[in-house]
Every structure is written in structure tokens, then in C-alpha cells.
Amino acid sequence: MLHEVSLVRRTYFSAGHKYESPVLSKDENIATFGACYSEYGHGHNYILEAEVSGLLDQKTGMVMNLRDLDIILKKITTPLDHHFLNTDVEFFKTHVPTTENVAIYCFNELNELLPQGTTLRRVRVYESDDLWAEVVN
Amino acid sequence: MLHEVSLVRRTYFSAGHKYESPVLSKDENIATFGACYSEYGHGHNYILEAEVSGLLDQKTGMVMNLRDLDIILKKITTPLDHHFLNTDVEFFKTHVPTTENVAIYCFNELNELLPQGTTLRRVRVYESDDLWAEVVN
Amino acid sequence: MLHEVSLVRRTYFSAGHKYESPVLSKDENIATFGACYSEYGHGHNYILEAEVSGLLDQKTGMVMNLRDLDIILKKITTPLDHHFLNTDVEFFKTHVPTTENVAIYCFNELNELLPQGTTLRRVRVYESDDLWAEVVN
Amino acid sequence: MLHEVSLVRRTYFSAGHKYESPVLSKDENIATFGACYSEYGHGHNYILEAEVSGLLDQKTGMVMNLRDLDIILKKITTPLDHHFLNTDVEFFKTHVPTTENVAIYCFNELNELLPQGTTLRRVRVYESDDLWAEVVN
Amino acid sequence: MLHEVSLVRRTYFSAGHKYESPVLSKDENIATFGACYSEYGHGHNYILEAEVSGLLDQKTGMVMNLRDLDIILKKITTPLDHHFLNTDVEFFKTHVPTTENVAIYCFNELNELLPQGTTLRRVRVYESDDLWAEVVN
Amino acid sequence: MLHEVSLVRRTYFSAGHKYESPVLSKDENIATFGACYSEYGHGHNYILEAEVSGLLDQKTGMVMNLRDLDIILKKITTPLDHHFLNTDVEFFKTHVPTTENVAIYCFNELNELLPQGTTLRRVRVYESDDLWAEVVN
Secondary structure, eight states, X not given: XXXXXXXXXXXXXXXXXXXXXXXXXXXXXXXXXXXXXXXXXXXXEEEEEEEEEEEOBTTTXXXXXXXXXXXXXXXXXXXXXXXXXXXXXXXXXXXOOOHHHHHHHHHHHHHHHSOTTOEEEEEEEEEETTEEEEEEO | OOOEEEEXXXXXXXXXXXXXXXXXXXXHHHHHHGGGOOSSOEEEEEEEEEEEEEEOBTTTTBSSOHHHHHHHHHHHHTXXXXXXXXXXXXXXXXXXXXXXHHHHHHHHHHHHHSOTTOEEEEEEEEEETTEEEEEEO | OOOEEEEEEXXXXXXXXXXXXXXXOHHHHHHHHGGGOOSSOEEEEEEEXXXXXXXXXXXXTBSSOHHHHHHHHHHHHTTTTTEEHHHHOGGGGTSOOOHHHHHHHHHHHHHHHSOTTOEEEEEEXXXXXXEEEEEEO | OOOEEEEEEEEEEEXXXXXXXXXXXXXXXXXXXXXXXXXXXXXXXEEEEEEEEEEOBTTTTBSSOHHHHHXXXXXXXXXXXXXXXXXHOTHHHHSOOOHHHHHHHHHHHHHHHSOTTOEEEEEEEEEETTEEEEEEO | OOOEEEEEEEEEXXXXXXXXXXXXXXXXXHXXXXXXXXXXXXXXXXXXXXXXXXXXXXXXXXXXXXXXXXHHHHHHHTTTTTEEHHHHOTHHHHSOOOXXXXXXXXXXXXXXXXXXXXXXXXXXXXXXXXXXXXXXX | OOOEEEEXXXXXXXXXXXXXXXXXXXXXXXXXXXXXOOSSOEEEEEEEEEEEEEEOBTTTTBSSOHHHHHHHHHHHHTTTTTEEHHHHOTHHHHSOOOHHHHHHHHXXXXXXXXXXXXXXXXXXXXXXXXXXXXXXX
């Protein structure tokens, strides 16, 4: 009965952004991104969902201590929460802050910080209830 | 059995904003608004909820035609959706775009547009699942 | 500290319907109801929300026994659940089954069945997450 | 355009409880409360919703500072969160911790702590998505 | 850092249906489907969730343009929305419109329409918050 | 067009628990589990999500009869619902009732009861909207 189990945690952050590719002209940006492109941008309530798997610690019954996971997730979301992604986060100066790229960014950041013995199975970033991106390991 | 009934409709828009009062200094703004103040702002998925009441049209069984209500609500949300409130909407150049003020703005706009025989009972604006403002008529 | 308190209970039912007024011609029905009118109808997952208020029973700490309320609500929803409203429920043979009329129907049915000492404050019927009707006592 | 506006804030706590009236015998408790009575109790994820109204501060656009409201709400939920209500909270030693009584308790606690110029319009306590109690001022 | 990413989009439609197998007798239909079988049917608010994966376009940061995906999804849901599945959609004249079959139908329709370079990873169809079917590629 | 399809069903139960490992001292329990450890415990509204896959029965269009699945799920949740896990369920006398262990327990119980021709693909147990555990087959 040695199951591998996943623990999934949701956290929240609110950020501003605009869809504007530095390698496209203004007209190309408008043609590609429509309403998502605009001079001062707009914003969303994002959800970050992290799935961490591993064998259970038989003494504690946990994949990893939830308080440790929460501390790690806080490290990821603090530079994003209540910020404007295009201007305030280095990665998004060269990558359009689409939901897909926000998910890749969070996946890579998280993957660095998880403790040994655990695996980052999957990261989901929701831009709204009806749109999200997922990176699977 | 002549009931007054309310019809409530939810619509959605995503907007950027920052909490910055033009009559406060930068330090006072930071002291008052904390993380909600920042140079480039952040953003949210807003929900606008409008409650319209009246007597039922006995032939149609409706307080008002839902398609008309949807057209009116679209008129309200179009200038807000995918925009940055502080810069793109006249009202928010002189009013901090708090949830409270967004609700007052939507209430006043809606109140102008509803057809005779209906009453705007209440407007709610959600900034997140955990925070909203309400104006009652 | 004798508070009046409200207890609110949600229940669910799935029903079919079509918007078709018996006093309108086919063309008038289409003009009035658009996609909500069609020959065989469509359907929804409805939510019925009942708010019952009264003084707390000091011994039990309850406005009314929840199991009694659930039995009453079941009596209301059973003739609706998994039925086609226009054909299967007497009231909707002469009233278009709009969200407003479904709310009025549920309010009247419930009002008959609640025990003495309680008041039916309000009934809400949701046709979707984004549309509902409310009858206030 | 001096609107009174309400600000509503949701907070969360998880608590254990059992429905057991000290003035009823064991058999009467079982007859009254059914599955909600049991020796070791069970528990819920509760939601506390507080509606605070007042005139807007014209400088800040706020009914009251949200950070102050959050501090007050934290004072209310800390003694409840991750506790067993019947044993760990004085009030529930003499009041059955029904949803109704939890709402009354939260209403009274909150009412003491709100700043001048604001009114506690309403408190809601959810025991589940389908059951809640409301105290209106 | 060439990640494969999934983009997931939710859309909504409301439809009527009844569970009635053409190869079963009326009694067998009732025995098999219970309340889901009835002469005039009932209905639901369905959710269609489509997961599309591919490599990111480095210029736009997107798996595929969301507006194109929305147009494709609209093509799928238009013949279903506000219709009665058993009578109005060819496929459901020979397949019982269970959640499973609605998911298979949507998967096959979608799979035809996605652009080159993308893969339809998975389709989910929700009949309610508590019941859904999933087809994985 | 012989698709393997999954059917997913959600059910709900409310239970009390405390995080207390029998092989740890009281101080170690507090250090490990923080607020989740306390003498009388607390509780949650749990969600159990079961994903069952198989080939469709061509006559009924179902992976398995939903009413049978509901009966099986009820057998799993009845001993948990409105109980205190640590004291009332044998398995949790020797396993800390973390979300992970509740998921493993439900997976093993369910796996025994499903009919031939179906596979238990996955079990999820939610302790809250923001935390869940998953066991994949």
C-alpha cells in the first residue's frame, strides 16, 4: 500500500498586464491580440495551482509539510501580486505575459524550490474561470 | 397574485487600476492603500451584478426582456473591459477606483438606461470572490 | 439578545422548458423570446434558495428544524425535477416558465407549507450562475 | 451623489462542532439533531461574510480601510479557526453551535469592533454552499 | 526551455434531453435510466472544456490564438445550445445523449477543426457541478 | 469510434479530525502540524471525486449506471460523514487523517467495489477549495 500521492494547493494573486510583443509592430500587436492589447493594460485575478507528488511520509501522512509548500508558493506569487507583469517582472520584459507564459514562468520558479523527494507534477495558472494554461512535467 | 419580482443578471469585465488619490501625497497614498498603490497598477476580474425589479408583464412573464438588459449592461461594461480605469475612464480621473466607487459608477450609469416601469434595486461589483461593494436604491 | 435570524437553504433541480406564450402567435413568440423559444425546448440546472426567518428556539438554537425544511423543499422540487415544465406542471400551462415565474411558483408553494412562527423572507431561483429571479415577502 | 455604500468581505475558518443541547437528554438530542449529534462531533469549512456600510470617504473612496476590516475579522475568526466550538469557545458551552448561533455570535463580536461612522448591516455564516444563516441589523 | 503547454477553455450551453435508448423497450428504458427517462425530457446547463496543447509560438506566447479557439468552440456549441439533443442533433438520434456521449460527440467535432500544430488533449463535458465525462486523446 | 471515456462523480461529506501522529510526542505533533493539531480537533466539508473509466455500453451510452456508482459512493462516505475520523474510523487510528491519507483510504475502499469492466482512474479528496490530494491508478 505504498501509494504515490499528489498534493494540490491553490493560491491567488492579482496582476495587471497587456499583450504586447516586442518583436511585433503596433499594428501587428493589435491584429494579433485585439482587446488584450492596449496602452495602459488591464488585469486579472489569477489562480496558481501547484501539484506536488511523492511517497507519503509514514509518520506524518504528508507528501510534504503544507506550511513549507505555502512558504514556497508565497515566494513565487509575491513578485507578481499587485504588480504590472510587463514592467515589474524581468521575465515578462521579453515574454508576452499570456496565460501560457505565466504558467511556464511559475513552473520554472517552483521547480527550483521544491524539496528533495518531491516532484512538481503540474502547474496550472487560471486567468479567469474560463481560461487557464497547464504545464505538465 | 401580482408579485413584484426582481431579475438579477451577472456580467463580467477585466480591468486594471491602482489606488491613488489625487489629493494625497505619494507617502500618504502608500500609507492609505498599501499594496493597492503601485506605479503601474494591477488588475482584477470584476463581476457586475444588477438587480432590476418591476411587475411581471402577464403576457411574457418577464420583468423586462433579458436581451434588452444585456444590451444595456454591455454599454456599461464596454468602456471598462480590458481598460485601465484610472487613465481610460473619465470618472476615475477624479475618483479613486475602489470597489465602492466602481459600484457607484455602475449604479449611476445603469440607472440612466433602464426602461420605464422598472427599478434598479441594487448594484453589486465584485473585485474578487471575497470582496464586493453594493449600492442599494 | 433576542435576534431574528434567517436560515437559507439551497436545493437543486434540473428541468426542461421553452419560452412560449399561449397568447402570442408563433412569430410574436420568436420575436419576444429569441433562442429561448424552440419547438422541443431546452433545459437548465436550477437552484432554489429559500430564506426562512424567525426567533431562535432557545433549546435547539434553530429557526426551524433543518430536516423539516428539507422535507418541505423536496415536496416543491419533486414535481419539477427531471420534468418538462410547460407540459408537466399545471401552473406553467398558463404561465410562461421564465425564471421570474418559476420563482413566483416556488414562493407560493413554499409559503403554504412553512410551520407557524416562521416567515418566508425570500425565494430565489437561479436558471444559471448569471441569471436569477427573486421574490421578497 | 452622496451614496451610502456597503462593503462586503468574506473570510474563512474551519471548525469542529456537534449539535448537543445541554437542556435536552441524550435521546432528545438524537431525536432533534439526528446525524448532527454524535459523541466526538464532526466539522465544516465555514465562511463568514460581513457587510459594513457608511458614507464614502471622499479622499480615499472607501467605506472603511480594508486592512482595518481584515484585522477586525481576524480577531473574530482566530478563536474559532481550527477549534472545536462546543469545548473551545465560551459562548458555545451554553448555546448549541448551530449555523444560526454561530451567525449571532459573529454578529455580536463584530458589532463591538467596527469603527465609528460605519454600520454592520448584515452578517452571514455559511456552514456549506447549501446552508447559511443571516443576521440583519 | 521549450515547454509544451496546454490551453484550456470553458464554454457553456443549455440543452434539453432525455435518456431513451432506441434499442430498449419503454420498460427497459425506465428500468435503466429511472428519472432521466421521461416523455418530454428535462435539461441542463452544460459546460464544455477543451484542452489544446502545442509548442508556444515564441513571438506571441500562445499555443493558438484564443479568438480562433473561441470561434471553433462556438461552431461546436451553436447546434447544441438552446436545443433538445434527441430531436435536434443528428448524432443523438442514434446515441443516447448521456454525458459520456455528449463528450464523445464534442471531442470528435472539435478534433476536426483544430489547426495544424495543436493537439486536442482532452475534452470534458459537465452535466452539473457533480457529474462530468472526459475523453482523453 | 470506440472511445474509452471517464465518468467523474462528486460527493460530499463533513467530518471532524485532528492531525496527531501516534508515533510522535505531543511537542513533535505541535511542531509538525501546527494549528492542525489541537486537543478536540476541528473539521471540514470534504469533497470526494471519483473517476471511473471503461468502454461505453453501446445500448445505454454509459460507462456504468450512475445509480450504481452513487450507491457505491454512499457506502464509502456514510462511515465518514458527520463523524470524527480519528476516533470513528478504524484506518485513521493508525494513519494521521491528512488529506493525502483520506484520499488513499477512499481509493482503496472504492477500488474493491467497482464492477468488472470499469477502472478506477483517479480519486480526489478536497479538504477545501484550495487544498486536495489525488491518487492516480
